[in-house]
Amino acid sequence: MIEVKQLRKFYHHSRGLDGFSLQVGRGELVGLVGPNGAGKTTLIKILATLIRSDEGSAVVAGHDVIRDFRLVRASVGYLPDVAGIYQDMRIQEYLEFFADAFRLEGAERSRAIQLGLERSGLADRRTDFVEHLSLGWKQRLHLAKCLMHSPAVLLLDEPATGLDPLARISLREQLKHLREEGLTILIASHILTDLENICSRIVFIADGKNIREDAATPSPAAPQSTSVDCEIRYLGVRDVVTRALGGIPGAQILEASEGYCRISLPGTPRDASDLLRNLLVLGLTITSFDTRGLGLEAKYRRTFERKAP
């Protein structure tokens, strides 16, 4: 649904993107993470046809973002990082304006407006002025506006910035529903816990380049994983851990320090529970045993710590 190849964008004194590539399949929800100035917003702006790349190609919903920019606009819902809103319009007028701006007519227009009001949860407040809405409600209205023309792809740039925890949870739930409806979503965010919870894949970007890519939450269609990462914190000597792993073929210590080790274990979380039992039988005092593997925050720190200012 989104295919980006060797994209380059140069600004006066810097590079926005430097050979970045990305592929996002239909129905995927992909998170884009990286430090400030990494190129996330530049990428999303290029995909939304706001700016042009200098080199490389980008195709969204089968249309080239430069050649067929109108078709791309018809297929994309774009929510910018700081999305402004017409404060002096009523909620219904706001949706009506964008329905007209996306050339919806007749019954389709009425349906889109009604759906927008329902999606945003503002059907009862349709005659209120937008300026009276809280930030969370405005963001819901924005999202409803982005979805008015039934786009196949949703591009979200820092959609949770400034939202309170409840509004963030609500946004997360909305995005999960949209993913279930089959929408392809690319979301750039600094709020890693949110991405971890909803994304099928996380793409790391820095200096306009691909850094790494990870599966975040396994999608229902994804095959079952064949190994499990265990993080163990303990009191005692590491020899006990080494001894316990000795009898498990394919098990390996990925990382170790005093009182801590991270292990890759072939099998499923059930096999990890067997390992835990063995360690306890061998007399090791376990303070923490986590099979969720390395969290996104930890991955982020490992990836970007050296690049931090």
Next chain:
Amino acid sequence: MSRVIRNPMILKELRQRLRERRAWLLPTLYLLTVSGTVCFSYYASTAMQAANRPRPMQGAEIGIALFLTAVITQLALLLLMAPIFSAGSLTIEKEQRTFAGLLTSLLSAPQIWWGKFVAAFLYLLLLLLSALPLLAISFAFGGVEVRDLLVAVGSTILVLASISAVGLWCSSVFRRSVHSTAASYAIVLVLSVVTLVVFAIWSDHWRTAGGNFSQPYPQYIQAPLWLNPFYPFISFLNEYAAGKLDSPLSSWLLYAALGCLAAAFAIRNIQRAGEQL
């Protein structure tokens, strides 16, 4: 064609504009100012001048004085207001971060421009038309024909359309309304005052160099005045003062060209505006 008329930008802009407090305040102040000036002109041309004249003023002379005072005051006020409406209309979208929403919709750059232009221009037109009864007072005194009224109103419309287009161009260039409005006012100032000063200097040089004062000014001396928004009225006055200036046709053509150029450049800037956001 239907897209030109059924442009959602026009409805949005007019709705927003007419919800502002100045939507009713400005016409009130505008009409009060034009009325006040017309009243002052009436007293100036009757009571005050009667003292210095051997004969009382004819009705036609009063009619012409009232008419010219009204149209010149009207144009001066509208020239002051035009940048307020046009120069901020695109920059406000940039300042309020709403421009990205417009640019990524299916509205084309000409549609965005047209919506902004019509909204800015229609408001000026409303002001202009609301003062027509004041202009019509001069008919009661004579000396002014319907043709003069049509020429004056038509010329004012053309000048305002061009200045609105120039204001929109400024708005497409700058990111902040304050800069765009300042640039628009600078352009209005150059057109209204600097052209007059240049004409005064050139005509003075021409006269001191032996130019025949009883003959019309050569075209190159008049040229700066063609860019002056008041030129059609000056040349109207000229009919009653020695016929030294050409008809306002050159001025109208120049303003039409200026408006078209400003529109073309503004649309091009809107197409590239994503880079500014």
